[in-house]
Amino acid sequence: MRVYIYDTTLRDGSQGEGVNFSLQDKLLLTRRLDEMGIDFIEGGYPLSNPKDAEYFRAVRELPLRHARVCAFGMTRKKQTDVTADVGLQALLAAATPIVTIVGKTWDYHVTHVLGTTLDENLRMIAESVAYCRQAGREVLYDAEHFFDGYRANPDYALRTLQAAAEAGAATLILCDTNGGSLPEQIAEIVQAVRRHLDLPLGIHCHNDGDLAVANTLAAVRAGVRHVQGTINGIGERCGNADLISIIANLALKYRYEVLQPDRLQRLTELSRYVYELANMNFRPNQPFVGHSAFAHKGGMHTHAVARDPATYEHIDPALVGNERRILVSELSGHSTILTKTVKHRLHHDKALLSRILNQVQDLENMGYEFEAAEASFDLLVKKTAGTYRPWFERLAYRVNVEHGPDAAPVTEATVKIRVGGQIEHTVSEGDGPVNALDAALRKALAPYYPRLQEMQLVDYKVRVVNGRAGTAARVRVVIESRDAQDVWGTVGVSENIIEASWLALVDSIEYKLFKDADAASPTDTANPTETDRPTTATAPTQAANPTDAANPTATTGPTAATAPTDAANPTATATAPAAPLATP
Numbered sequence: 001m002r003v004y005i006y007d008t009t010l011r012d013g014s015q016g017e018g019v020n021f022s023l024q025d026k027l028l029l030t031r032r033l034d035e036m037g038i039d040f041i042e043g044g045y046p047l048s049n050p051k052d053a054e055y056f057r058a059v060r061e062l063p064l065r066h067a068r069v070c071a072f073g074m075t076r077k078k079q080t081d082v083t084a085d086v087g088l089q090a091l092l093a094a095a096t097p098i099v100t101i102v103g104k105t106w107d108y109h110v111t112h113v114l115g116t117t118l119d120e121n122l123r124m125i126a127e128s129v130a131y132c133r134q135a136g137r138e139v140l141y142d143a144e145h146f147f148d149g150y151r152a153n154p155d156y157a158l159r160t161l162q163a164a165a166e167a168g169a170a171t172l173i174l175c176d177t178n179g180g181s182l183p184e185q186i187a188e189i190v191q192a193v194r195r196h197l198d199l200p201l202g203i204h205c206h207n208d209g210d211l212a213v214a215n216t217l218a219a220v221r222a223g224v225r226h227v228q229g230t231i232n233g234i235g236e237r238c239g240n241a242d243l244i245s246i247i248a249n250l251a252l253k254y255r256y257e258v259l260q261p262d263r264l265q266r267l268t269e270l271s272r273y274v275y276e277l278a279n280m281n282f283r284p285n286q287p288f289v290g291h292s293a294f295a296h297k298g299g300m301h302t303h304a305v306a307r308d309p310a311t312y313e314h315i316d317p318a319l320v321g322n323e324r325r326i327l328v329s330e331l332s333g334h335s336t337i338l339t340k341t342v343k344h345r346l347h348h349d350k351a352l353l354s355r356i357l358n359q360v361q362d363l364e365n366m367g368y369e370f371e372a373a374e375a376s377f378d379l380l381v382k383k384t385a386g387t388y389r390p391w392f393e394r395l396a397y398r399v400n401v402e403h404g405p406d407a408a409p410v411t412e413a414t415v416k417i418r419v420g421g422q423i424e425h426t427v428s429e430g431d432g433p434v435n436a437l438d439a440a441l442r443k444a445l446a447p448y449y450p451r452l453q454e455m456q457l458v459d460y461k462v463r464v465v466n467g468r469a470g471t472a473a474r475v476r477v478v479i480e481s482r483d484a485q486d487v488w489g490t491v492g493v494s495e496n497i498i499e500a501s502w503l504a505l506v507d508s509i510e511y512k513l514f515k516d517a518d519a520a521s522p523t524d525t526a527n528p529t530e531t532d533r534p535t536t537a538t539a540p541t542q543a544a545n546p547t548d549a550a551n552p553t554a555t556t557g558p559t560a561a562t563a564p565t566d567a568a569n570p571t572a573t574a575t576a577p578a579a580p581l582a583t584p
């Protein structure tokens with residue numbers, strides 16, 4: 001039996017303290033949720049801010065495969081005609097197939113917060129739902145404070161649902177807005193509603209009693225088939241119901257059908273992606289997906305788990321994409337590394353895998369995280385495997401910030417690199433140090449690698465990472481970049497924020513260059529376009545671009561027919577001359 005998952009991370013989740021998604025973040029997360037097989041994505045509240053309105057314009061261009069996007073709004077204002085209600089107009093202007101309308105259930109709220117009569121509230125619900133139905137929308141009705149309202153005045157609470165149902169709502173969502181209900185109360189009230197109404201029901205719980213997941217599961221067991229929540233339970237106060245735990249329990253414990261087939265293994269990845277996007281720290285002890293959720297420490301447990309994991313684990317961690325970690329014997333990470341290196345066709349090389357694993361562990365101890373930086377991980381694999389060659393060499397960089405008494409600060413970056421046998425020395429201004437460095441670096445590289453113009457930096461996040469006791473604090477910079485085909489993340493860690501940014505920036509550019517080189521046809525390597533420095537790789541894509549041939553700095557010696565990367569590393573030619581390694 002299927003349970004439909006409604007994600008409100010972008011709307012209710014963004015109400016959480018310290019959570020702030022950019023427009024780009026919201027679109028990226030929408031794609032991720034769609035790939036997972038989430039059924040409904042609540043994109044925002046179009047009346048609340050221009051960013052949400054812009055989101056609804058942009059989301060129409062996304063090629064979503066499964067999910068349906070919903071806009072959120074409220075019932076019309078009291079004593080206002082629906083056609084004159086700005087909220088409803090903004091809701092319809094979002095042009096989503098589905099709208100979610102929230103209305104009041106609790107008589108006390110109607111009289112004391114809305115300041116209107118109980119009858120007017122029923123008209124507000126009915127007219128708002130009917131108006132959106134007439135405009136061709138599917139309407140989901142969120143009954144705010146349903147459980148508190150039902151306890152206070154069950155007849156009136158049911159009449160509000162009836163009003164929404166008769167006006168054409170497709171699903172009625174019962175909300176535990178204050179988050180204080182208990183599982184048996186939820187179950188009892190859901191059953192009572194089902195005796196009165198024959199319409200699909202949904203559940204929306206908050207976590208103020210630390211029971212949002214339990215309350216949601218109780219509602220499902222009582223007959224609800226539509227579940228609302230947020231990834232990692234982010235949301236205001238103590239958060240919303242955590243969809244991660246809900247999905248895992250529904251699928252693995254109760255055997256309901258949720259998500260698209262085979263997506264459950266990506267739950268851990270999704271959880272960590274959202275933490276990175278929201279710029280929040282992971283919760284190590286988070287059930288199912290936390291770093292410590294399947295970590296075993298201490299001899300006896302470790303031995304038992306090694307013999308039979310079921311002795312100390314409630315599920316196989318691989319089912320949700322997590323992994324078992326045996327803390328004492330340092331075997332952690334092997335399975336992740338293994339899955340991540342499969343695309344590099346290196347998984348048969350046990351010694352190499354061990355070296356990669358050691359590298360990852362060392363870097364993680366320094367504060368690196370690769371969950372949102374797959375591109376940096378790819379480069380790390382290349383470096384460890386010996387198939388990496390730098391595309392340019394850094395000689396120096398400098399960043400200056402000047403701040404006059406009245407003027408805004410001006411940032412200027414100077415970059416000196418060796419590329420294609422030449423020394424390039426460029427300077428650029430930018431909005432801040434990273435932007436200026438990025439601009440100067442690209443100015444230096446543009447004549448050699450014109451396809452870098454296709455890529456842009458879409459996001460930049462900084463986090464202070466707690467070093468081990470006694471070490472200076474470090475910062476981790478995560479950069480998200482994109483071109484027409486892909487989005488990729490890179491990471492840099494340093495005690496200096498500019499250096500951390502530089503590392504992430506260089507990884508991002510090198511990843512793009514490797515990606516394009518790998519995608520280029522093998523015949524390009526036969527092209528005599530060549531540099532005179534064996535340490536500097538030539539991008540095969542360059543040869544295809546006539547402007548490079550005309551650029552004397554790009555080519556010096558047409559004699560060498562083989563790319564220097566291959567010559568310096570005979571193992572790379574054995575697999576594929578032009579594309580030594582496949583990248584995603």
Ligand SMILES: [Zn+2]
Nearest residue numbers: 012177204206
């Ligand atoms: Zn809520």
